[in-house]
Amino acid sequence: xxxxxxxxxxxxxxxxxxxxxxxxxxxxxxxxxxxxxxxxxxxxxxxxxxxxxxxxxxxxxxxxxxxxxxxxxxxxxxxxxxxxxxxxxxxxxxxxxxxxxxxxxxxxxxxxxxxxxxxxxxxxxxxxxxxxxxxxxxxxxxxxxxxxxxxx
Numbered sequence: 536x537x538x539x540x541x542x543x544x545x546x547x548x549x550x551x552x553x554x555x556x557x558x559x560x561x562x563x564x565x566x567x568x569x570x571x572x573x574x575x576x577x578x579x580x581x582x583x584x585x586x587x588x589x590x591x592x593x594x595x596x597x598x599x600x601x602x603x604x605x606x607x608x609x610x611x612x613x614x615x616x617x618x619x620x621x622x623x624x625x626x627x628x629x630x631x632x633x634x635x636x637x638x639x640x641x642x643x644x645x646x647x648x649x650x651x652x653x654x655x656x657x658x659x660x661x662x663x664x665x666x667x668x669x670x671x672x673x674x675x676x677x678x679x680x681x682x683x684x685x686x687x
Contacts, residue, residue: 551601552601554602555601555603555604555608555609556606556612557609558609559586559605559606559607559609559612560612561613563586563609563610576618576621579614579617580614583611583614584611585610586607586611586612587611589607590604590607590608619644619645620645623644623646627641627646629646
């Protein structure tokens with residue numbers, strides 16, 4: 536492997552590939568919302584194979600060729616990762632007693648988030664707002680719907 540100079544041409548070429556891959560991955564995830572649940576694995580496999588075959592068949596060197604090739608690879612990558620996550624999820628479980636290497640492997644295949652089965656991704660370090668003094672049953676809540684500051 537040889538490293539060369541970083542040029543504006545190389546950066547723009549690779550940025551176009553990356554943009555195409557991101558767009559292709561997002562497009563494939565959007566397409567998956569239309570697939571019936573019983574056909575998800577077949578659809579993911581088909582999109583991954585078609586994307587890879589399509590990317591391999593593009594031989595041009597223009598910006599458009601590069602963008603389309605990146606998009607097709609993005610289709611394959613996104614659905615390939617989803618397939619790995621599905622099949623690895625059946626084999627790998629992590630909990631508070633898991634070793635660092637087990638947690639690493641789980642994270643590498645997309646299973647590192649403890650909320651994967653919940654369907655949402657909460658923000659890190661979210662503040663907890665708890666105002667018991669504002670509830671009518673608390674001793675600081677007055678008859679006139681005002682907060683009695685002396686209760687604090």
